[in-house]
Amino acid sequence: MMPLTLSSLPPEVLSAVCEHLPLSDLARLIRTSKFLAWIGTRLLYDRGFFSTVLPKARFSIARLRSQFILAYFDTNSEKLLAASDAKGWSILHHVAAAGNTALMNVLLKNGANVSVRNFDGETPLHTALDKGKEAIAARLMDAGADILSPANGRPILAFVHANTSQTFVEKLISAIRDAGGDISHCTPDGHTALHYASRRGYDRLVSILVANGADVFAANKYGHPPLISAILHKRVGVSKTLLRAMKSDPHGYDINEPIASLKNVPEPWVPEKSRFYDDGDTLLHSAVGTWSSDTVQLLLDFGANPLAQNNIRNREPKTPFDIAVLGRCPELVILIAGFKDPPAFWTSNGYIQEGFETCIREAYSGTVRVLCELYMEKKVHLDLAAAADAMLETCTYYGDHVPDQDVNDTITYLVSAGVNINAQDKSGRTPLHLLCGFGNGEDQDDARIRLMKYLLNCGADWRIRDWEGNTVLDTAAKEWESESDSLMSPDSVIRHILSTISPVAGRLVAE
Numbered sequence: 438m439m440p441l442t443l444s445s446l447p448p449e450v451l452s453a454v455c456e457h458l459p460l461s462d463l464a465r466l467i468r469t470s471k472f473l474a475w476i477g478t479r480l481l482y483d484r485g486f487f488s489t490v491l492p493k494a495r496f497s498i499a500r501l502r503s504q505f506i507l508a509y510f511d512t513n514s515e516k517l518l519a520a521s522d523a524k525g526w527s528i529l530h531h532v533a534a535a536g537n538t539a540l541m542n543v544l545l546k547n548g549a550n551v552s553v554r555n556f557d558g559e560t561p562l563h564t565a566l567d568k569g570k571e572a573i574a575a576r577l578m579d580a581g582a583d584i585l586s587p588a589n590g591r592p593i594l595a596f597v598h599a600n601t602s603q604t605f606v607e608k609l610i611s612a613i614r615d616a617g618g619d620i621s622h623c624t625p626d627g628h629t630a631l632h633y634a635s636r637r638g639y640d641r642l643v644s645i646l647v648a649n650g651a652d653v654f655a656a657n658k659y660g661h662p663p664l665i666s667a668i669l670h671k672r673v674g675v676s677k678t679l680l681r682a683m684k685s686d687p688h689g690y691d692i693n694e695p696i697a698s699l700k701n702v703p704e705p706w707v708p709e710k711s712r713f714y715d716d717g718d719t720l721l722h723s724a725v726g727t728w729s730s731d732t733v734q735l736l737l738d739f740g741a742n743p744l745a746q747n748n749i750r751n752r753e754p755k756t757p758f759d760i761a762v763l764g765r766c767p768e769l770v771i772l773i774a775g776f777k778d779p780p781a782f783w784t785s786n787g788y789i790q791e792g793f794e795t796c797i798r799e800a801y802s803g804t805v806r807v808l809c810e811l812y813m814e815k816k817v818h819l820d821l822a823a824a825a826d827a828m829l830e831t832c833t834y835y836g837d838h839v840p841d842q843d844v845n846d847t848i849t850y851l852v853s854a855g856v857n858i859n860a861q862d863k864s865g866r867t868p869l870h871l872l873c874g875f876g877n878g879e880d881q882d883d884a885r886i887r888l889m890k891y892l893l894n895c896g897a898d899w900r901i902r903d904w905e906g907n908t909v910l911d912t913a914a915k916e917w918e919s920e921s922d923s924l925m926s927p928d929s930v931i932r933h934i935l936s937t938i939s940p941v942a943g944r945l946v947a948e
Contacts, residue, residue: 448476451473451476451477452476452477452480455476455477455480456480463477463480467505471505474503474505475505478503478505478506478508478509479509482506482509482513502537502539502540506540507539507540507543510540510543510544511543511546511547514543514544514547514548514549515547517544518544518547518548518549518550521555524555524556524557525554525555525556525557526555526564527553527555527561528544529541529544529549529550529551529553529561530553530555530559530560530561530564532544532561532573533561533562533564533565533568533570533573533574533577534564534565534568534570535570536565536568536570536572536573537573538572538573538576541573541576541577542576545576545580551577551580551581551582551583552581552582552583552586554588557588557589558587558588558589559588559589559596560577560582560583560588561573561577561582562574562577562578562582562583562584562593563588563593563596565577566593566596566597566598566601567596567598568598569598569599569600569601571601571602571605574605574609575605575608578608578609578612584609584612584613584616584618585613585616585617585618587624587625587626589626590624590625590626590627591624591626591628591633592620592622592624592629592630592633593609593613593630594606594609594610594613594620594630594633594634594646595624595628595630595633595634597609597630597634597639597642599637599639599641599642600641601642603641603645606642606645606646606649607645607649610646610649620646620649620650620651621650621651621652621655623655623656623657623658626658627657627658627659628657628658628706629651629652629655629657629663630646630651631643631646631647631651631652631653631655631663632655632657632661632663632666634646634663634675635663635664635666635667635670635672635675635679636663636666636667636670636672636705636706637670637672638667638670638672638674638675639675640672640674640675640678643663643667643675643678643679644678647678647679647682653679653682653683653686654683654686654690656697657706659697659699659701659702659706660696660697661696661697661702661706662679662683663679664676664679664680664683664720665696665720665723666706667679668720668723668724668727668732668736669699669706669707669708669723669727670708671727671729671731671732673729673731673732673735676732676735677735680692680735680736680739684739692719692720692721692736692739692740692741693719693720693721693740693741693742693745694719695717695718695719695747695748696718696719696720696723698714698716698718699714699718699723700714700716709727711723711726711727713725713726713755713760713763713764714726715747715748715749715755716747716748716749716750717746717747717748717749717754718747719741719742719745719747719757720736720741721733721736721737721741721742721743721745721757722745722747722755722756722757722760724736724741724757725757725760725761725764725766725769725773726760726764728764728766728768728769730768730769730772733757733769733772733773734772734776737772737773737776737777741757742757743756743757743758743773743776744756744757744758744780744783744784745757753786753787753788754786755786755788756784756785756788757773758770758773758774758783758785758789759785759786759788759789759792760788761773762788762789762792762793762796762804762808763788763791763792763795764792765792765795765796765799765801765804766804767801767802767803767804767806767807768803770803770804770807770808771803771807774807774811779816780816781816782815782816782817783811783816783817785817785818789808789817789818789819790818790819790820790823792804793805793808793819793824793827794823794824794826794827795827796808796847797824797827797828797830797831797847797851798827798830798831798834799834799839800831800834800839800843800844800846800847801843801847802842802843802844802846802847802850805846805847805850805851806846806850809850809851809853809854812854813853813854813855819854821851821854821855821856821857822857824851824854824856825851825856825857825860826860826862828847828848828851828856828860828868829860829861829862829866829868829871831844831847831848832844832848832868832871832872833871833874835874835877835881835884835885836877836881841880841881841884842884844884844888845884845887845888845891848868848888848892849888849891852891852892852895858892858895858896858897859897859898859901861901861903864903864904864905865901865902865903865904865905866903866912867897867898867901867903867909868892868897869889869892869893869897869899869901869909870903870907870909870912872885872888872889872892873885873909873912873913875913
């Protein structure tokens with residue numbers, strides 16, 4: 438008669454069945470009853486820990502806490518502790534990563550080396566800290582784990598998880614000091630623990646380290662204090678904590694002093710190499726190069742000078758405001774121009790003009806607006822003749838790469854600042870001539886017509902002829918394309934515009 442359940446089978450038969458099951462099925466099977474666990478546990482762990490299968494299986498197994506697992510670990514601890522996976526992780530590393538205190542206690546009771554290292558030089562304590570397993574980390578520390586030797590060049594505090602409690606971090610700091618260590622020590626990789634926490638944006642950990650005496654001025658091997666790492670990675674909360682600590686230091690901190698060069702600093706310490714990073718930059722220069730409004734605002738609040746000049750070899754020095762303009766970043770231009778107590782005049786070595794013209798040609802209307810407003814307030818010098826040449830290029834800049842309204846707004850801001858509305862290019866064409874490039878869709882045609890109306894209202898002369906003798910009416914008629922979606926020809930449109938804007942123009946057109 439056939440048995441009704443697996444449990445009815447003789448143990449030796451069940452054992453043979455278990456030996457042929459896939460590892461995942463065997464793991465599920467032994468969870469179904471104590472009897473099956475008694476039969477299959479040894480087989481499961483012998484295969485999981487001592488075959489080549491299985492860092493992933495080992496990691497999941499290490500989370501289990503049954504009496505059979507504990508007994509297995511107790512009986513086989515010597516063999517388990519001698520094994521390692523392809524990355525050099527011991528069973529102690531896996532148990533630490535899983536946070537399995539019960540298995541950890543069994544292994545420690547059986548003489549585990551608490552400072553065993555994987556191929557990256559990390560001990561189980563490093564693993565526990567990195568995974569945020571405080572109880573395991575505390576147990577390993579109590580068991581005498583090495584807390585001073587760096588792992589992969591990094592200090593032990595560089596492995597602390599962002600959510601680790603203040604109580605535990607302070608316990609670790611005390612242990613380091615009791616062992617003769619320095620929490621601000623620059624380890625072989627060239628950075629302090631505060632550099633790592635600052636770069637990662639670990640607000641709470643940074644606050645704990647600073648409160649417990651970590652040196653906020655300690656330089657890494659590139660000559661940068663932790664604040665540089667925080668700024669470059671746009672860690673606003675961390676940056677604020679560090680700035681407050683530096684500002685309150687008895688020796689003070691000059692936020693406008695040049696920082697060490699960023700040019701030879703590799704990732705991940707400089708996440709994005711800005712083309713604007715130059716020698717002699719201040720902290721604000723570098724922050725502007727990250728295009729982070731929040732970071733720039735923070736530095737301005739702490740007294741950073743947007744007109745501080747860097748020291749570029751063989752070139753005129755730049756200010757942070759120059760970089761914001763050259764970078765075509767309207768948010769930063771607006772932010773810096775509007776900060777508290779702005780200068781009476783925004784000085785530059787030609788970079789504002791260069792950036793202004795680039796923003797005109799590429800229709801960065803926000804930056805153009807701010808600079809035009811500063812010009813009209815007599816707070817910045819701009820060459821409007823050169824701006825007129827750039828404006829002529831903008832009249833042909835419509836397309837999918839830029840909203841039509843940005844082109845129109847750019848030109849209207851320039852006209853309001855006094856740019857010559859009748860400027861001519863090398864072929865004698867005015868903005869009105871250039872705006873006659875119809876035929877690229879109804880929306881774009883409408884945008885061009887709206888701008889032409891504006892220019893004509895502002896006094897643009899439609900009678901000016903290009904070098905071939907064409908007025909804007911002639912150009913409109915010649916350049917019209919048959920595939921246009923417009924309902925009337927551009928010649929008719931422009932005649933209608935002229936007749937409605939000015940009675941005099943209307944009579945001239947009629948003639």
